[in-house]
Amino acid sequence: MSIQKLQEWREQIRTELDSVVDFWLKYSHDTVHGGFFTCLGRDGTVYDELKYVWLQGRQVWTYCRLYRTMERFRRHEILEAAKAGGSFLRRFARVPSSSSGQWKCAFCLTREGKAVKIQRTIFSECFYIMAMDELGRVTGDKDLQLEAEQMMEQLIFWVREDSSSLGRPQLPGDVPTNSMAVPMMLLCLVQQLTEDRGEEVVQKYRELGSWCVKQILQHIQRDGTAILENVSIEGKELPGCQGRLQNPGHALEAGWFLLQFSAARGDKELQQTAINKFMELPYKAGWDTEHGGLLYFLDVDGHCPTQLEWNMKLWWPHCEALIAYLMAYSHTKRPELLERFSQVYEYTFSHFPDAEGGEWFGYLSREGKVALDFKGGPFKGFFHVPRCLYMCERLLDDLLGNKD
Structure with missing residues (x-):
């Protein structure tokens, strides 16, 4: 692949990132009650005022990361929006859990900040931690870092000690499951909390990071030929649809999480596992050879998945694949990996970006036609697209700075 091609990708990605940031700056800010609107139509019109805590935390994190690490985004409006979003989260996201005496984060809030729904999972808390830690880095507020670490301790307790504190009773027919999303998110948080911090913080989370990696690697199944989304807590395949489920986007995201972890630890064996298992296997299983793009869900035995959207093409798996x-x-300079990037890039940039309205469509049919034309919703906000563009721009900058 020529240097010229790398430069072309970088320029298109840079331009697209600027456009995406401008879209959310223009349409998503609630200047009355704080926080962000995320249910945005094709033209940016707010079609629902509910505020989803996952997306509030993600938007704070993304604004802060761009502001902190990229000179052209070191703008007053971005910092003030991040601070306002963080303030909204701190005031309203946390709600007391009557069953445990601990704090949970709501899943959904009204525009004014009243809790609407709480999920019995850890993910609202995960994105709250990411937001507080990154905001603390930008503002220098040590209380935010402390708050992030305190919630992290609660999260670790829920995952490794007592999940019943989440309000999920252990039912007699329910089999405890290792869902890949949980160790993935914890590993992401370990990397967030330890990045550019002292040895004391790194050591604090060292064992947890290794535990997360071990849990993720259990999802390599079928004698190393498949990545399964759910396995037993002993790392064995589960029966039925749940056990056969594959999610190529999640596997690819886990792959680059593992790649970052392997680089920090100097673990070449883990690097190869991340690439050969968590990047190559999802591509072989999930790439649609007829229409292009990555399928959303698959059944490892070839049955039709029960998820109605299984054969749709969603924005976020393609973002994870590009990263x-x-x-x-x-990391490796293996040319076939750059060819894979090129293939995903061509599909992604010819299908998801909306040249007319700005930002990206999120949900396409199997054939690649827009199925849902909104730009933001309960699960799509200011996160996967800008994170992908940001990370790819920086990776391309590094490659072009080290042409040899």
């Missing part, structure tokens, strides 16, 4: 393959190439 994964470009990062893998930057």
Whole structure:
């Protein structure tokens, strides 16, 4: 692949990132009650005022990361929006859990900040931690870092000690499950909390990081030929649809998480596992050879998945694939990985960006036609697209700065 091609990708990605940031700056800010609107139509019109805590935390994190690490985004409006979003989260996201005496984060809030729904999972708390830690880095507020670490301790307790504190009773027919999303998110948080911090913080989370990696690696199944989304807590395949489920996007995201972890630890064996298992296997299983793009869900035995959207093409798996393959190439210089990036890039940039309205469509049919034309919703906000563009721009900058 020529240097010119790398430069073309970088310029298109840079331009697209600027456009995406401008879209959310223009349409998503609630200047009355704080926080962000995320249910945005094709033209940016707010079609629902509910505020989803996952997306509030993600938007604070993304604004802060851009502001902190990229000179052209070191703008007053971005910092003030991040601070306002963080303030909204701190005031309203946390609600007391009557069953445990601990605090939970709501899943959904009214525009004014009243809790609407709480999920019995850890993910609202995960994105709250990411937001507080990154906001603390930008503002220098040590209380935010402390708050993030305190909630992290509660999260670790829920996952490793007592999940019943989440309000989920252990039912007699329910089999405890290792769902890949949980160790993935904890590993992401370990990397967030330890990045550029002192040895004391790194050591604090060292064992947890290794535990997360071990849990993720249990999802390599079928004699190393498949990544399964759910396994037993002993690392064995589960029966039925749940056990056969594959999620190529999640596997690819886990792949680049593992790649970052392996680089920090100097673990070449883990690097190869991240690439050969968590990047190559999802591509072989999930790439639609007829229409292009990555399928959303698959059944490892070839049955039709029960998820109604299984054969749709969603924005976020393609974002994860772009990060994964470009990062893998930057670590190894294996040309086939750059070819894979190129293939995903061509599909992604010819299908998801909306040249007319700005930002990206999120949900396409199997054939690649827009199925849902909104730009934001309960699960799509200011996160996967800008994180992908940001990370790919930086990876390409590094590659072009080290042409040899």
